[in-house]
Amino acid sequence: MSDRWWKDAVLYQVYPRSFADANGDGIGDLAGVTERLEYLQWLGVDGIWLNPIHPSPNVDWGYDVSDYTGIHPHLGTLADLDRLVAQAEARGIRILLDLVPNHTSDQHPWFRERPDFYVWADEIPNNWESIFGSGPAWTLDPERGRYYLHNFAPQQPDLNWWNPEVGAEFERILRFWFDRGVAGFRIDVAQAIVKDRELRDDPVIPGLGIQRFYSMFRPETHEILRAWRTLAESYEPPRLLLGEAYSLDVEQWAGYFGQNGDQLDLAFAFMLTHAELDADEMRGIVAEVVAALPADAWPCWTGSNHDIGRLATRWARGDEARARCALVMLLTLRGTPCLYYGDELALEAGEVPAERVVDCATPSRDPGRTPMPWTPEGGWVEPWLPLTDTRRNVEEQRADTSSTLHFTRDLIGLRRRVPDLRSGAYAEVPAPVGAWAWSRGDGVVVALDLGDEPVEIEGIDGSIALSTNRTRDGEHVSGGLSLAPYEGAIVSLT
Numbered sequence: 001m002s003d004r005w006w007k008d009a010v011l012y013q014v015y016p017r018s019f020a021d022a023n024g025d026g027i028g029d030l031a032g033v034t035e036r037l038e039y040l041q042w043l044g045v046d047g048i049w050l051n052p053i054h055p056s057p058n059v060d061w062g063y064d065v066s067d068y069t070g071i072h073p074h075l076g077t078l079a080d081l082d083r084l085v086a087q088a089e090a091r092g093i094r095i096l097l098d099l100v101p102n103h104t105s106d107q108h109p110w111f112r113e114r115p116d117f118y119v120w121a122d123e124i125p126n127n128w129e130s131i132f133g134s135g136p137a138w139t140l141d142p143e144r145g146r147y148y149l150h151n152f153a154p155q156q157p158d159l160n161w162w163n164p165e166v167g168a169e170f171e172r173i174l175r176f177w178f179d180r181g182v183a184g185f186r187i188d189v190a191q192a193i194v195k196d197r198e199l200r201d202d203p204v205i206p207g208l209g210i211q212r213f214y215s216m217f218r219p220e221t222h223e224i225l226r227a228w229r230t231l232a233e234s235y236e237p238p239r240l241l242l243g244e245a246y247s248l249d250v251e252q253w254a255g256y257f258g259q260n261g262d263q264l265d266l267a268f269a270f271m272l273t274h275a276e277l278d279a280d281e282m283r284g285i286v287a288e289v290v291a292a293l294p295a296d297a298w299p300c301w302t303g304s305n306h307d308i309g310r311l312a313t314r315w316a317r318g319d320e321a322r323a324r325c326a327l328v329m330l331l332t333l334r335g336t337p338c339l340y341y342g343d344e345l346a347l348e349a350g351e352v353p354a355e356r357v358v359d360c361a362t363p364s365r366d367p368g369r370t371p372m373p374w375t376p377e378g379g380w381v382e383p384w385l386p387l388t389d390t391r392r393n394v395e396e397q398r399a400d401t402s403s404t405l406h407f408t409r410d411l412i413g414l415r416r417r418v419p420d421l422r423s424g425a426y427a428e429v430p431a432p433v434g435a436w437a438w439s440r441g442d443g444v445v446v447a448l449d450l451g452d453e454p455v456e457i458e459g460i461d462g463s464i465a466l467s468t469n470r471t472r473d474g475e476h477v478s479g480g481l482s483l484a485p486y487e488g489a490i491v492s493l494t
């Protein structure tokens with residue numbers, strides 16, 4: 001076991017409004033998550049990241065926070081959160097919350113009472129663009145007659161991190177939750193917290209458009225992350241900082257880990273989610289990530305979330321065999337995997353007709369946020385987002401040992417039993433065109449055929465510990481491993 005629990009962990013992202021609804025009002029809630037802890041323990045997850053649970057006008061569904069130390073009444077109460085943390089702990093599961101330090105809601109009392117907490121200008125001062133809507137990132141506040149900055153929606157004013165009192169408030173917020181037993185935070189737009197003090201224009205590169213060089217990615221953000229690391233380390237066990245750190249530039253992204261682990265513990269490796277499920281492309285990205293990371297740094301692998309949608313649709317185009325290959329990859333690369341609720345079922349994007357869309361972004365992210373199908377009927381009463389396709393649901397897959405749900409559970413179980421799968425070094429193994437193979441430590445080889453032709457990975461001797469085609473589990477391998485298209489296997493070497 002490593003000294004940090006999260007290095008051995010499998011994380012699981014819960015979008016609280018869509019996971020489980022305990023009181024039947026159509027909105028998932030904290031009590032619903034507590035009721036489903038038995039399921040999550042059975043699946044084998046070690047930590048749950050909850051998307052924001054705080055009071056919010058829900059312009060951006062919780063990412064516009066109006067009270068950082070409260071709980072949104074739709075989701076429950078502080079007592080419900082305490083109960084969830086305690087009951088999860090009893091099952092060996094830790095709870096992570098979502099910290100939104102870049103901006104608040106315009107309904108947060110600070111926006112009226114503490115204008116010095118936000119970024120203002122008398123005229124629109126630069127070319128910065130809002131991420132939602134692609135218009136200017138500046139909006140006139142009629143009450144003050146001045147413009148305020150919002151990198152996201154106009155209802156999400158950006159905080160002014162040059163004001164040390166903002167930092168002091170966030171340290172208070174972190175302590176509030178750490179003291180309640182919360183195991184850590186996923187940090188929203190961790191790359192954007194500090195803005196250029198002089199508000200200089202973002203560069204515009206012909207053909208590529210605006211580059212968020214001054215409105216985001218400022219070097220001073222690293223100082224904030226360092227301070228939070230120190231704070232997180234003052235707890236026992238140290239609290240986890242998992243950054244969204246959305247940069248597709250691998251070198252820049254690796255910078256958020258800092259030196260000797262003095263910034264983020266984990267950062268999502270989103271470059272993989274921008275790739276196709278293609279052996280050459282993915283192998284190349286993983287090689288870049290491995291080369292760029294500081295020696296002790298640990299990436300967080302994910303294939304789905306509430307912004308980028310579901311891997312079973314994006315990577316696998318609905319095909320369960322491909323989704324299983326993606327799950328093998330996420331759970332056997334060196335790093336910490338984070339599954340999104342439903343990944344374990346190969347759940348696809350939901351269908352959300354135009355009149356039901358509630359997201360503020362274009363294109364709408366709602367298809368990746370539809371309710372968890374618990375039963376063939378869904379298990380929901382008039383949910384807030386439609387649940388129409390329940391072909392892949394928990395009840396039926398749990399009753400069927402050949403299902404993707406059992407496959408995912410067995411994969412997590414194998415990872416738990418085999419130390420090499422958690423901490424063994426990653427090294428590429430030669431594989432024919434269309435295939436990707438790698439070893440973990442000395443004891444394991446993982447191989448995926450992501451092409452349309454059968455392949456043979458040469459020089460492999462051992463036995464198949466787990467295959468996406470379950471009939472091959474336990475098969476003896478001598479001299480080479482044959483794989484059919486979209487088949488993957490984890491081989492224990494002899």
Ligand code: NOJ
Nearest residue numbers: 060063152188189306307
């Ligand atoms: C990233 C979050 O994941 C996304 O859902 C949100 O809209 C933006 N940050 C703004 O907070």
Ligand code: CA
Nearest residue numbers: 021023027029
């Ligand atoms: Ca509810």
